[in-house]
Amino acid sequence: MGMFSSKKYITLDIRKHIETSDKSEDKEYKPYIPNGMWVKCPECGMTLYKEDLEKGNLVCIHCHSHLRMGVAERIKLIIDEGTFEEIDRNIESDNPLNFTDYDIKKYQNKTGLKSAVVTGKGNINKHPIMVAIMEFGFKGGSMSVAEGEKITRAIEKATAEKLPIIIFTASGGARMEEGIFSLMQMAKTSAALARHSQAGLLYITVLTDPTTGGITASFAMLGDIILAEPGTLVGFAGKRVIEQTIKQQLPNGFQTSEFLLEHGFIDKIVPRGELKTTIGKILEMHKID
Amino acid sequence: MNKVWSKVELARHADRPAALDYINIIFTDFIELHGDRLFADDKAFVCGIAKFNDQPVTIIAQQKGRNTKEKIERNFAMPHPEGYRKALRFMKQAEKFKRPIICFVDTPGAFCGIGAEERGQGEAIARNLLEMSQLKVPVISIIIGEGGSGGALAVAVADEVWMLENSIYSILSPEGFATILWKNSARAKEAAEIMKMTAEDLKGFGIIDKIIREKKGGAHRDVNYTANHMKDEIAASLKRLKAKSMEKLLDDRYDKFRKMGPYKLGDV
Ligand SMILES: [Zn+2]
Numbered sequence: 001m002g003m004f005s006s007k008k009y010i011t012l013d014i015r016k017h018i019e020t021s022d023k024s025e026d027k028e029y030k031p032y033i034p035n036g037m038w039v040k041c042p043e044c045g046m047t048l049y050k051e052d053l054e055k056g057n058l059v060c061i062h063c064h065s066h067l068r069m070g071v072a073e074r075i076k077l078i079i080d081e082g083t084f085e086e087i088d089r090n091i092e093s094d095n096p097l098n099f100t101d102y103d104i105k106k107y108q109n110k111t112g113l114k115s116a117v118v119t120g121k122g123n124i125n126k127h128p129i130m131v132a133i134m135e136f137g138f139k140g141g142s143m144s145v146a147e148g149e150k151i152t153r154a155i156e157k158a159t160a161e162k163l164p165i166i167i168f169t170a171s172g173g174a175r176m177e178e179g180i181f182s183l184m185q186m187a188k189t190s191a192a193l194a195r196h197s198q199a200g201l202l203y204i205t206v207l208t209d210p211t212t213g214g215i216t217a218s219f220a221m222l223g224d225i226i227l228a229e230p231g232t233l234v235g236f237a238g239k240r241v242i243e244q245t246i247k248q249q250l251p252n253g254f255q256t257s258e259f260l261l262e263h264g265f266i267d268k269i270v271p272r273g274e275l276k277t278t279i280g281k282i283l284e285m286h287k288i289d
Numbered sequence: 290m291n292k293v294w295s296k297v298e299l300a301r302h303a304d305r306p307a308a309l310d311y312i313n314i315i316f317t318d319f320i321e322l323h324g325d326r327l328f329a330d331d332k333a334f335v336c337g338i339a340k341f342n343d344q345p346v347t348i349i350a351q352q353k354g355r356n357t358k359e360k361i362e363r364n365f366a367m368p369h370p371e372g373y374r375k376a377l378r379f380m381k382q383a384e385k386f387k388r389p390i391i392c393f394v395d396t397p398g399a400f401c402g403i404g405a406e407e408r409g410q411g412e413a414i415a416r417n418l419l420e421m422s423q424l425k426v427p428v429i430s431i432i433i434g435e436g437g438s439g440g441a442l443a444v445a446v447a448d449e450v451w452m453l454e455n456s457i458y459s460i461l462s463p464e465g466f467a468t469i470l471w472k473n474s475a476r477a478k479e480a481a482e483i484m485k486m487t488a489e490d491l492k493g494f495g496i497i498d499k500i501i502r503e504k505k506g507g508a509h510r511d512v513n514y515t516a517n518h519m520k521d522e523i524a525a526s527l528k529r530l531k532a533k534s535m536e537k538l539l540d541d542r543y544d545k546f547r548k549m550g551p552y553k554l555g556d557v
């Protein structure tokens with residue numbers, strides 16, 4: 001037994017969203033890392049000092065697994081300080097099917113967000129861009145009409161202002177409670193991307209853990225350049241559904257970003273620490289005079 | 290008897306007419322064309338060219354199969370990525386030769402399997418959504434049985450989307466929906482009610498444009514009845530769509546999907 005044997009660790013479970021602190025009144029989104037000094041890596045089980053984890057962009061210093069990152073940290077990681085201007089912050093889900101147990105308040109309180117995506121304009125290494133960042137902690141990042149609308153507006157604004165758009169995906173797919181309306185967001189966002197593309201503008205997708213279902217079957221797979229973080233789950237169908245359909249076990253590493261790279265569906269896997277630099281270079285090479 | 294569930298049962302009825310039954314009645318000189326030119330010929334899709342009242346059209350159809358052997362051969366109309374790429378190849382060909390496109394939608398959903406993931410099921414569906422939104426020819430999609438999720442939508446980004454009276458269109462099967470919500474697929478009937486998957490509901494929501502009538506008891510009671518109604522409507526619709534300028538056609542298609550679904554504006 002080591003010196004921490006009597007300590008209570010907070011387990012950072014990457015399969016679950018990390019609880020966040022209380023709702024703050026300011027407009028900054030809340031951080032993802034729990035309170036307390038020590039956390040345990042969900043992949044290798046090693047103990048991590050919270051401050052190190054924060055400094056290291058939520059990447060385990062022992063096994064290099066990329067823990068899930070919230071919108072606030074993502075903005076801090078990617079966007080030049082002080083340049084982010086959010087748009088459409090007030091768009092939130094209605095309840096088009098009059099679903100009885102459909103309550104997003106709990107997720108709004110938990111994350112400080114109105115919906116599962118934050119959109120806005122900002123700079124990356126001085127290059128102006130439109131950006132949409134999905135928040136897995138908000139009901140699994142699921143896409144309701146509100147998320148579809150925000151992403152579509154961001155794309156349309158990028159087209160109108162001749163800007164590149166970058167979408168960071170993190171979602172389990174459609175919002176079941178909005179049924180067919182949720183499905184239609186796939187068509188709506190893809191059609192907006194078609195117009196953006198027709199205008200000769202750049203779309204970069206960054207796939208982060210997890211990206212599945214209707215997100216994979218729409219804007220996640222439509223980037224001119226598709227980047228992904230290491231070890232990211234990316235797939236169309238859920239693993240359990242596939243196992244039940246084909247009645248066999250799935251191979252190791254199935255539906256990881258490495259699996260997609262091998263099969264030719266993503267351009268590059270970029271470790272989190274190099275993400276901003278890589279995107280910056282890509283933007284530099286797509287500058288419009 | 291649960292009214293919605295009876296429609297689900299009719300939509301999946303063993304004797305329900307499949308796409309080829311309608312194609313044979315509505316069109317003449319149908320020539321089936323095969324393959325995605327990349328990997329395979331997915332038999333869940335029947336594609337080809339035909340004449341509609343002497344006018345060439347392209348047909349894209351999900352085909353369920355009428356007997357056990359054909360059902361297996363067609364994978365119960367659950368396409369692989371190569372199926373969606375085959376459909377897209379013929380849609381782009383239609384665009385080149387300025388032929389209208391008629392899609393028959395009938396699938397429980399895109400296939401879920403190892404090969405489907407390896408070959409990019411998500412990418413294939415996504416690509417179709419994007420490309421269909423820009424096709425420079427009139428596109429009509431008709432849901433004739435099951436319209437299962439992204440697997441159906443991938444051939445239903447059209448100028449007009451119609452449903453047969455007893456067909457269904459949804460984000461997920463009611464069984465899958467019940468499993469996700471209540472961890473109990475046996476509550477599918479309940480799910481079907483809540484999901485709003487009937488032609489009537491979806492017409493009310495503005496998700497579809499037209500309901501095609503079926504003979505009392507279901508389309509299998511009289512396939513000609515439904516086919517003839519469909520034929521009249523296709524003729525009227527093509528006339529309407531061809532009268533539009535290209536720009537108007539594409540703008541209208543864009544706006545149609547752009548407006549789908551309500552959201553709220555909360556406090557900032
Ligand atoms: Zn670790």
